[in-house]
Amino acid sequence: MGLDYQLVLWNKHKKTYDKIIVLSMLLYIILFAVVTLVFNSETSIETLIIRAFGTLAIIMLHIILVIGPLCRLNSRFLPILYNRRHLGVSMFIAALIHGGFSIFQFHALGDVNPIYSIFTSNMDYGSLINFPFQVLGFLALLILFVMASTSHDFFLANLSAKVWKRLHMMVYFAYTLIIAHVFLGAFQQETSPFTIGVLILGFIVIASLHITTAFKERKIDRAKNEEKEGWLKVCNISEIDEDRAKIFTVDNERVAIFKYDRKLSAIHNVCKHQGGPLGEGKIIDGCITCPWHGYQYLPSNGQSPPPFTEKVSTYELKLEGTTVYINPKAFDEGTEVTPCKY
Amino acid sequence: MKKNEEFYVSYIEDSIGKHTKRALKRFAISSIVVIAASALVFSFSQKPFNNSTFELTSATKITGTFHENPYPMLRVEVAKKTFKNILLLGFGKSSANPFLDKLQNEVPDLNGKTLSIEGNLIYYNGKTLIQITDDEKVTLVNTKKVKGPEKETVSKMTLQGEIIDPKCYFGVMKPGKGKIHRSCAVRCISGGIPPVLATTDNNNISEYYLLTDLKGHRISDAILPFIGKPSEIKGIVEKMEDWYVMRINPQEIKVISETSNIY
Ligand code: HEM
Ligand code: FES
Numbered sequence: 001m002g003l004d005y006q007l008v009l010w011n012k013h014k015k016t017y018d019k020i021i022v023l024s025m026l027l028y029i030i031l032f033a034v035v036t037l038v039f040n041s042e043t044s045i046e047t048l049i050i051r052a053f054g055t056l057a058i059i060m061l062h063i064i065l066v067i068g069p070l071c072r073l074n075s076r077f078l079p080i081l082y083n084r085r086h087l088g089v090s091m092f093i094a095a096l097i098h099g100g101f102s103i104f105q106f107h108a109l110g111d112v113n114p115i116y117s118i119f120t121s122n123m124d125y126g127s128l129i130n131f132p133f134q135v136l137g138f139l140a141l142l143i144l145f146v147m148a149s150t151s152h153d154f155f156l157a158n159l160s161a162k163v164w165k166r167l168h169m170m171v172y173f174a175y176t177l178i179i180a181h182v183f184l185g186a187f188q189q190e191t192s193p194f195t196i197g198v199l200i201l202g203f204i205v206i207a208s209l210h211i212t213t214a215f216k217e218r219k220i221d222r223a224k225n226e227e228k229e230g231w232l233k234v235c236n237i238s239e240i241d242e243d244r245a246k247i248f249t250v251d252n253e254r255v256a257i258f259k260y261d262r263k264l265s266a267i268h269n270v271c272k273h274q275g276g277p278l279g280e281g282k283i284i285d286g287c288i289t290c291p292w293h294g295y296q297y298l299p300s301n302g303q304s305p306p307p308f309t310e311k312v313s314t315y316e317l318k319l320e321g322t323t324v325y326i327n328p329k330a331f332d333e334g335t336e337v338t339p340c341k342y
Numbered sequence: 343m344k345k346n347e348e349f350y351v352s353y354i355e356d357s358i359g360k361h362t363k364r365a366l367k368r369f370a371i372s373s374i375v376v377i378a379a380s381a382l383v384f385s386f387s388q389k390p391f392n393n394s395t396f397e398l399t400s401a402t403k404i405t406g407t408f409h410e411n412p413y414p415m416l417r418v419e420v421a422k423k424t425f426k427n428i429l430l431l432g433f434g435k436s437s438a439n440p441f442l443d444k445l446q447n448e449v450p451d452l453n454g455k456t457l458s459i460e461g462n463l464i465y466y467n468g469k470t471l472i473q474i475t476d477d478e479k480v481t482l483v484n485t486k487k488v489k490g491p492e493k494e495t496v497s498k499m500t501l502q503g504e505i506i507d508p509k510c511y512f513g514v515m516k517p518g519k520g521k522i523h524r525s526c527a528v529r530c531i532s533g534g535i536p537p538v539l540a541t542t543d544n545n546n547i548s549e550y551y552l553l554t555d556l557k558g559h560r561i562s563d564a565i566l567p568f569i570g571k572p573s574e575i576k577g578i579v580e581k582m583e584d585w586y587v588m589r590i591n592p593q594e595i596k597v598i599s600e601t602s603n604i605y
Contacts, residue, residue, distance in 0.1 A: 013358065024374055028381045035385035042391035044516045055384040063373050075346045076365035082352055105515065109434025110529035121525035121532075123567070130571065134525060189520045192387035198380060282349040294351040 017083045021090050028056045046105050054098035054186075058178060060091035062202045065175060069209035073216070075280060078291050085151045088171075092148035099141045102134065133185030140177035143170050156274065165275050179203065221249040231318060231325040237264070237342060238322065245288075247279035250328040254279070255315055257324065258288060258299050263339035265299035266315035266326055272304075278312070301336040389517075394466030396473075396513035404428060404472060405458040405483055409490035411582065412560045413536040413552055414438045416459060416472070417491055425583055427491060429471040429536065429552075430459070431509050435526070437534025441474040449482060456484035464513035467548055468584070471512055493587065496579040501588075503541030504602050505553065505569045505595075507531050511540065520602055524570030531562050531569060539575055539588060540604045548604065551579065551588040564592035572602045 032052040036043050064087055071077045107114035107121065118138050124130035147168055150156075156164050179199065187196055225232040225248065232250055240246045240259040247256050247269055254269035256279030267288065269279045276292030283289070287296035287305060297304055297312060304310040311334030316327040319340050331337060348359025358366075406418035406428070414430040414437075430438035446452055460479040464471040474480060507530035510518035517523055519540070531537045539551040555561050556578075577590035 013352070020370055020374075024377045027374070028377050031378060031381035032385040035382060036388065039386065040388055040391060042393050042516065043388075044391075044396075044514075047391075047516050051384070051388065055380065059377060059380045063376070070369075074365065076348065076362045077369060079350050079352075079358065079362065079366055080369055082350075106523070106526035107529060109436070111435070111533040112529075117525065117529055121528040130521070130524075132525070133521075186522060189517070189522045190387070190389055194383050195387045198383055284349070284351065284354070289349070289351055291349070294353055 013079065014083050014086075017080075018086055021087055025056060025060075025090060025094065028052070028059070032056075046101060050098055050101045050105065053094045053101070057091055057095035057098055058182065058199070059202075060087065060094060061171075061175060061178065062206060064088055064091060065171070065206045066209055069213040072213045073209070075291060082293055088151055089148045092144045095141055095144055099137060102137070106134070128184065129188055131184045133181050133188075136177045136181040136184070140174045140181060143174040143177070147171060147174075153273075161272055161275055175206075220247055220254070221252075223249065225250065228325065230327065232328050234324050234326050236322050237319070237324055240264075240324075243283040245279040245281070247277065248326070250315075250326055251330075253313075253330065255326065255330075256281075256288075257317065257326070258283060260286075260299065263299075263341055264317050264319070264324060265337065265339045266317050267297060267299065267302045268313040268315075268330065268333075270312070271295055272310040272312060300339055301334055303334045391516045392466065394511070394513040394516070394518070395464065397463045400462070401460050401479075402463050402472070403458060403460040405456065407488045407490055408452045408455055408457045410453060411490065411493070411587070412554055412558060414442060416457060417583075425491065426470060427583055427585055429469075429508060431464075431471055431473050431535055432533075433473060433475040435507075435509075435530040435533040435535065438474050439534065441477045441480060444477040445480055445482060449485065452482075454487035454490055455482060456486070456488065457481065458483045464509065466512040467550075469508070469512055469550060471508060473509070491583045493580045493582045496581050496586070498577070499579045499588075500574060500576045501539065501541050501551070502572065502574050502598065502600070503539050504572055504604050505531075505537050505565060505575075506540050506604075507535045507569070508538040508550070509535050511538070519604060520570055527569045528566050532566060534562065537561060537565055537569070542604045549586060551586040552582075553577075554587060554589050556589050556591055558587075558589055561590075561592060565595065568592075568595045568597060571597045572600050574598050 029052050033048060036048055064084060067080050067084055071081045103114050107117040110117060118134050122132035125132060147170065150167060182199065225234055234248050234257065235246060240257060243260050245256040245258040247254050255266050256269045257264060257266045260283045267278060269277055271278050271290040271292065273290065273293055273295045276290045278288055278290055280291045281289050288299050289296050295304065295310060302312040302314045313330040313333050314335050314337045315330055316337055317340040318325040319342055348362045349357065350362055351357045404416060404418050406416040409415055409417060415427045416430060417425050417427050420426045432438045432441055442452065449455065458481045459472060459474060461472040461474045464473060504519060506519050507527040509530055510523060510526060515523060515526065537553045539553055540548060542548045553561060574596040575590055576594050577588040580587045
């Protein structure tokens with residue numbers, strides 16, 4: 001599907017999704033502004049903007065970070081993942097407004113370049129309580145910028161899924177920087193058990209969801225398969241649902257074994273688009289369909305149907321009675337393998 | 343993973359199943375609840391702001407005696423025989439001096455001369471400052487030299503407080519002090535805004551001290567590392583009508599570990 005970057009199309013769900021994002025952001029800003037103007041009316045407009053958008057960005061980041069593990073734990077949430085990109089870009093815009101106003105407010109119209117000032121106006125790099133926290137926010141904003149600007153499928157296609165994925169894993173680094181930015185910055189002065197509590201709670205939720213998911217996936221990776229003359233015993237045929245797959249780890253690679261039309265086929269589990277788990281996909285119109293954005297592959301050769309050109313590795317299977325065996329050696333991507341009939 | 347018979351594919355019309363739809367709805371509603379709740383938590387948790395004022399959009403014209411001792415001020419008679427010394431500031435994070443240069447080229451010594459200045463007022467807690475944004479708005483009214491304010495020595499003192507930049511503290515920014523504002527205060531003072539020590543005593547009475555070196559000259563770079571941190575400062579305090587001036591040796595400033603109580 002590399003031919004068509006527009007595969008992730010606009011459709012009516014996506015529009016609803018975007019509407020919810022925009023309205024929620026508006027709701028946040030309006031609530032924050034009204035409460036501040038009514039109960040703390042001596043605020044300045046700049047501070048109001050800086051605080052409203054900074055806190056909005058960090059809340060959105062939390063929501064973004066729980067989507068991944070939620071989808072791994074319950075595939076019904078997958079449609080949220082499908083358009084996470086817009087959520088990411090919107091969060092970046094909120095962070096940019098916060099960072100931009102802060103840079104202007106605190107560093108512009110001075111005797112040095114504002115960016116140089118971020119790094120040099122406070123030189124207490126050796127202290128925790130006096131640490132130049134704005135530097136951390138600035139670095140995080142740079143990472144978010146790189147991620148937002150490469151989020152389009154154009155970059156995905158040109159950077160290769162692996163590089164792209166690694167780039168986007170930096171969101172965890174950005175999250176760490178932002179947490180440090182807030183705890184070493186605003187929380188040193190605007191200390192409130194409630195706001196500190198919100199961020200600690202957020203961290204606990206994000207961390208526990210990720211840990212639960214990791215344990216679950218490790219179970220698949222740790223499962224030992226019995227070996228017999230170069231073949232690995234994987235499961236009984238009845239353990240796989242029709243038009244669906246089961247995922248096994250052989251030779252440190254995850255493999256999806258699909259069952260369809262009284263046939264079995266095995267392909268590498270990792271989608272060429274963004275690395276989605278093909279084994280959680282479904283056979284639709286004779287094609288393995290990725291659960292994340294719907295890229296398709298033919299089960300017998302791991303190739304996307306023309307005109308698309310994606311290819312994944314295939315594996316050889318063997319049946320003894322109702323027991324499924326796999327040859328752990330992968331074939332080259334796109335190699336035709338005769339499906340195992342039963 | 344929970345068993346899920348439904349399978350949503352974005353490009354297949356109506357592939358979104360009943361359970362998926364319900365899960366999505368639940369997620370959207372939870373997110374909106376989280377968003378609204380956090381907006382309330384974050385907005386209500388802000389500490390009260392003080393009622394300092396910056397008249398960004400309205401200009402005021404003041405007339406009085408110019409003096410530079412060592413920071414440029416205008417001594418304005420606010421009531422019969424009552425004077426207020428209004429601290430002069432430049433645009434942004436800069437000193438007023440560049441905006442006085444033009445006039446100073448024509449009239450070499452402005453000290454004691456009567457000037458009229460139009461700019462944006464900044465005021466809080468009895469102190470007034472003015473931001474000059476245009477050197478055309480500084481005009482000479484009278485070249486006759488008038489006596490400036492007297493300075494009387496009060497005593498040698500050791501004070502605890504925080505060095506602030508008066509422009510932000512007295513009105514431009516909120517909060518204009520402490521860690522959040524520190525970088526900005528460093529920029530301001532480095533740019534020529536006079537450094538001020540703000541103190542608050544146990545009865546919540548605040549005092550403000552313009553800081554100079556021991557000889558009474560301006561200081562800026564030497565105190566940058568101490569700005570926005572609770573500090574203990576030793577020096578000779580002088581009273582200059584409505585302001586205090588404190589002569590200090592910046593090397594003797596001690597950062598203390600207490601939390602700042604200035605307001
Ligand atoms: C150029 C980059 C940045 C700069 C210069 C910057 C600066 C600041 C400043 C000065 C504050 C204290 C404001 C106050 O309380 O009055 C602050 C607070 C905060 N920042 Fe940043 N920041 C940057 C990037 C970010 C990013 C990328 C995020 C998150 C996505 C973020 C999230 C926050 C949050 C949650 C707070 C605490 C709430 C608040 O006081 O606004 N900041 N930042
Ligand atoms: S379609 Fe996007 S990851 Fe598979």
